[in-house]
Amino acid sequence: NAGVTQTPKFRILKIGQSMTLQCTQDMNHNYMYWYRQDPGMGLKLIYYSVGAGITDKGEVPNGYNVSRSTTEDFPLRLELAAPSQTSVYFCASSYGPPGGSTDTQYFGPGTRLTVL
């Protein structure tokens, strides 16, 4: 099992550019999450998905979009990149829903994004 994989590992964008961060998991997890981690801070939830075709907003969704067409993939789209989106982005997945006995989230290695 590769677990949760993310690409790219690093990216520099210019203001106004767009990009897609890729996330794939091979654990057959239903639940997937996108977080951002600003320097010296904990993680904040951007979007999450409870299954293919179902997504919902987290704490900081503005400036981002997601889709979930398959169980394995959960890409995060940045439209019109801004310097405030400079951060490390983590994708995570869990087998069960929050509150259940299988809700431990497993994280990918992260994507370090800089917007100049």
Added chain:
Amino acid sequence: AQKITQTQPGMFVQEKEAVTLDCTYDTSDPSYGLFWYKQPSSGEMIFLIYQGSYDQQNATEGRYSLNFQKARKSANLVISASQLGDSAMYFCAMREGPRQLTFGSGTQLTVLP
């Protein structure tokens, strides 16, 4: 109000000694879960240990144990016999009911040889 508070931005411990990383939480939901994650300098988030609000006993996973004091709303992580590889940032997180995880600001642990 902060949901998760980690009051120790940085901690030092001598190799082979035990160390306690503090975490307090705030919730009115009777059903919640508490998690600890380790983030080494390489950046990945590694799950360490989980404690459910209804669990009667403190969680343990190898050298990690969670000192769960429900009345005080604290969930401290205890690492026994510290190793150099334990040097990392440690995050406490809480899941309230069916809602999503909230993370603390983290504690940077440095293990000294």
